[in-house]
Amino acid sequence: MVEQYYLAGFIAVSALATFATRVVPFLFFERHTEHPLVQHIGRYLPAAVMALLAIIFLRRSANWSASLPGLDALLPGLLVVVIHLWRRNALLSIAAGTIVYMTIQQTGWLL
Amino acid sequence: MNNIIFRLTLPILFGYLPLGMAFGVLFATQLDYAWWIAPLMGLVIYAGSGQILAVSLLAAHAGLVEVAIAMFVLNARHLFYGLSLLGQFRGAGWRKGYLIFGLTDETYSLLTSRPRSSDRQYEQDVDFRITAFNQAYWIIGCAAGGLLGELVAFNSTGIEFALVALFIVLTIEQIKALGDGFPLWAGAFSSGIAMLLVPATHQLITAITIVTAVLLLHYRWHRQSPAGVNHG
Numbered sequence: 001m002v003e004q005y006y007l008a009g010f011i012a013v014s015a016l017a018t019f020a021t022r023v024v025p026f027l028f029f030e031r032h033t034e035h036p037l038v039q040h041i042g043r044y045l046p047a048a049v050m051a052l053l054a055i056i057f058l059r060r061s062a063n064w065s066a067s068l069p070g071l072d073a074l075l076p077g078l079l080v081v082v083i084h085l086w087r088r089n090a091l092l093s094i095a096a097g098t099i100v101y102m103t104i105q106q107t108g109w110l111l
Numbered sequence: 112m113n114n115i116i117f118r119l120t121l122p123i124l125f126g127y128l129p130l131g132m133a134f135g136v137l138f139a140t141q142l143d144y145a146w147w148i149a150p151l152m153g154l155v156i157y158a159g160s161g162q163i164l165a166v167s168l169l170a171a172h173a174g175l176v177e178v179a180i181a182m183f184v185l186n187a188r189h190l191f192y193g194l195s196l197l198g199q200f201r202g203a204g205w206r207k208g209y210l211i212f213g214l215t216d217e218t219y220s221l222l223t224s225r226p227r228s229s230d231r232q233y234e235q236d237v238d239f240r241i242t243a244f245n246q247a248y249w250i251i252g253c254a255a256g257g258l259l260g261e262l263v264a265f266n267s268t269g270i271e272f273a274l275v276a277l278f279i280v281l282t283i284e285q286i287k288a289l290g291d292g293f294p295l296w297a298g299a300f301s302s303g304i305a306m307l308l309v310p311a312t313h314q315l316i317t318a319i320t321i322v323t324a325v326l327l328l329h330y331r332w333h334r335q336s337p338a339g340v341n342h343g
Contacts (some may be wrong), residue, residue, distance in 0.1 A: 003297060007148065007169075010270060013178050013182070014156045015156045021255065023211050023212075025191070028153070030201075036334075041327075042196075044293065045294075045303065046328065050281045051294060052302035052315075054298075055303075055306075056143065076265075077275065078281060080276045080279045090277075091121060092206060093280050098125065101276075
């Protein structure tokens with residue numbers, strides 16, 4: 001019984017703490033939507049965050065102790081860039097990169 | 112319309128199903144709770160790395176204060192996401208609470224990248240559906256993982272690369288839409304510093320803090336160069 005209360009409390013606390021991180025900007029900056037600084041951040045932050053997410057997760061997807069360090073993820077990553085600049089079809093770029101990455105990981109090629 | 116939303120969120124499906132399953136399997140194999148607790152956590156917490164951390168906190172029987180702090184710190188990067196969506200979510204009414212609740216990395220990426228018409232209500236409805244579709248994929252993944260537990264032996268190794276590919280594609284789209292490569296260099300710079308200086312668990316929040324600081328400097332520099340801009 002105690003265990004069930006602990007689990008319920010645990011889930012409630014985790015849910016609230018996670019929601020808190022998402023709701024804070026809306027609580028404190030709502031009135032400043034038109035402020036040039038908030039507009040500036042709002043304009044540039046998504047692209048910057050996307051770039052850093054791509055870089056950090058790309059690095060984590062790679063095997064850096066392989067004989068060709070990191071190539072197992074950098075190659076499919078580069079493929080995504082090239083195909084996307086060529087065709088600008090998001091699903092095509094993502095599918096191509098993912099299939100090549102999966103093939104490399106599952107066959108052990110480049111590892 | 113749901114057809115369009117499905118197409119738009121398809122990369123998230125490929126990412127969230129295997130990741131949700133990974134969480135569910137971890138949950139089922141590490142802990143002694145009923146399987147449906149896994150999708151329940153996907154429903155009310157809805158945070159990938161947060162839920163995986165939750166498994167180890169539950170296994171260690173961590174105190175609730177510790178849990179609150181750990182969850183908040185781990186998800187602190189979300190503090191910055193809302194800043195770009197203040198205007199977009201304004202006046203969304205009953206949908207707004209859910210739009211904010213569902214603001215994961217991937218949903219944020221889609222919502223800030225897609226082209227928008229001037230019909231705000233329609234666009235907020237699309238945002239709402241994107242968020243709900245994404246969370247549905249996540250919950251289904253959590254449930255499948257929790258149910259199957261150790262039985263899963265599918266060879267989907269590497270399919271989670273779909274999320275990395277999605278971030279790459281969205282970076283290209285964002286830079287093209289902005290017509291300015293600055294955020295790319297700012298993002299590369301800050302993630303480089305973060306990866307050099309801190310361990311993996313703190314890299315995201317460190318990089319996002321640095322990039323926000325860089326954008327503040329960029330803002331000040333921008334304001335100073337053209338003369339006669341009034342102070343806000």
